[in-house]
Amino acid sequence: MITNWDDAYANGDHIRGAAEFPGMWAKLAAAFRDEMAASNRAELDIGYGNAARERYDLFLPEGETRGLAVFVHGGYWKAFDRSVWSHLAAGPLAHGFAVAMPGYTLCPDNRISGIAREIADAVSFAAGEVAGPIRLTGHSAGGQLVTRMISGEPLLPDAVLARIEGVTSISGVH
Secondary structure (H helix, E strand, O other): OOOOHHHHOOHHHHOOOHHHHHHHHHHHHHHHHHHHHHOOOEEEEEEOOOOOOOEEEEEOOOOOOOEEEEEEOOOOOOOOOHHHOHHHHHHHHHOOEEEEEEOOOOOOOOOHHHHHHHHHHHHHHHHHHOOOOEEEEEEOHHHHHHHHOOOOOOOOOHHHHHHEEEEEEEOOOO
């Protein structure tokens, strides 16, 4: 039985060297973005709304695109941004999927319901740029957000919702 909820969600407190991981991820992500940009396979900082963080990066596979994968970052709705995770696009790209990585306005400047609407806007916008099936994935808060795209009151247009082939929540905070 959990008695200390703060401790239960403080994963880094229980991992040796955890404080070094975000910096390492950011370096890997920056190198990946540079490599993709150099090969003309990255469209960076695309606006999908009016808020400063309503931007996404789109990475394109070599050859024909099989569809769209969207990765939504976590951070308990209050930390990180899309730039820390770019290198995670490598897997779907290797399988022919274009990868959109949206940012969103963090709490407390936005409510979770507002973040969900921003993600729906990002998915819809990216879906207009890339044909084919859509696969959604996210970790932590991002896992909750991608699950929200297919549950509850619909946030996505019917045409976009119909294209969603799968949703994967990685350690989603539900």
